Amino acid sequence: MVNKLDKKIIPCLDVAMSENEGVVVKGVRFDNLRGVGDPVDLAKRYSKEGADELVFLDIMASVEGRDIITRLVENVSENINIPFTVGGGIKDIEDISKTLDAGADKIGINTAAVENPSIIKQGSKEFGSECIVSAVDVKRRTDNKGSNRYRFDEKKSGWFEVVTMAGKKSTGIDAIEWVKKVEKLGAGGILLTSKDKDGTKNGYDNVLNKAVTDEIDIPVIASGGAGSPKHMFEAFVEGNVNACLAASIFHFDEYDIDEVKNYLRKNGISI
Helix, strand or coil: CCCCCCCEEEEEEEEEEECCEEEEEEEECCEEEEEEECHHHHHHHHHHHCCCCEEEEECCHHHHCCCCCHHHHHHHHCCCCCCEEEECCCCCHHHHHHHHHCCCCEEEECHHHHHCCHHHHHHHHHHCHHHEEEEEEEEEECCCCCCCCEECCCCCEEEEEEEECCCCEEEEEEHHHHHHHHHHHCCCEEEEEECCCCCCCCCCCHHHHHHHHCCCCCCEEEECCCCCHHHHHHHHHCCCCCEEEECHHHHCCCCCHHHHHHHHHHCCCCC
């Protein structure tokens, strides 16, 4: 499917609780998390630098069985002027409503949607599909269980499995079938994260990205693996995604948003 929309650059704030305070963290393949900084300070910085949107993920809320950090969502929302997606620990329609009231523009739903897919349908019906983002965490598998198989490289082929609970729980669900299902249920977009690539900074999984964008019409945000502007270029061209999400390269001052956008424009990407 041809993707004609302008592309977007989206910083991500992965947030965890530390001493009753929210802190932005970053790890590799969802593990070995280390503190990066204050969520509000980073949000303000990225908004001023020209980010197209911002994603805030309370990454341990589902695992820890707690609600999302609403007061922190409110603080971030009050300090930015760009579209704001919030996910993590969203369990039901009440959680969606509460998080939107706290200042989120869109809601990312992962674990709860796998356990109860009707939350996508109910949420899109009540709040509009543009507000509901299906966050899909994915891991490569090389066994024969998946219904859609792809060539990963010259030596390996396999399928893509949906994982939940911050990547800790295997579901057995074929990711390609899952994204088609959530599109039919009313999701307005997909936040597609490769667990294999997360935090590695060696490029996005464009086999995965292309497999998904070939099958659905709603916007897809690529996540996991950004290490340079070139990687984003490849995700747009090879993966045909609508947006690239990144964390490490922005958090650790390896690139700023303007630098990334200038590179993409010079290489023919409408950004």
